[in-house]
Amino acid sequence: MSQTRPVYSTEHGRLCPGCGQPINACQCRKGPAPTGDGIVRVRRETGGRGGKTVTTATGFLLDDEQLKQLAAELKRRCGTGGAVKDRVVEIQGDHRELLKAELEKRGFTVKLAGG
Template identity: 40%
Template sequence: MRICPKCGLPLEACICKELEKEKEKITISSVKRSYGKIVTVIEGIKADTKEIAKKLKKQLACGGTVKENVIELQGDHKKKAKEILVKLGFREENISIV
């Protein structure tokens, strides 16, 4: 049985990731890129950004990438991205749309 180094609980019962999600301050904004394309930028997620980006891209049916722990989604998806992040366990009060 493997033990979590942070909380000392077995990995099956570990709640460290859930606690991290509740504390994170997330900012969602839109940026206009070359050729007038709009990109939704999600900053402030520290844990498992690639997996979260994969889920967002699948549910929003768009392309995207992760660069330096910043998620970039093709298109303007600010409101929908916030809804999905709340469903993934992030606190709504900690997510701000700019």
């Protein structure tokens, strides 16, 4: 007979496959798993930024540490500053085409979003 763990409890709901604790009390994961369809959407934004243009990329299925590392590499590639806020990579300036080419080279599925 195989050793299996339950994945759902009527008392606690979903259980973590790693530690067997309820998802809310899981000790083996640092944060919620990234969700989405796996398509990275790159768009240009100016609203609420004092007229400054910022290129944003969303939809990465990476953990927080990998996302920060990728953002640092993309900022270096574009030669500009930026940040990661709420799992959204922000790069200063209009770099949609450059980001699209770089992310596709790294194996991501990329769509240009917005106008």
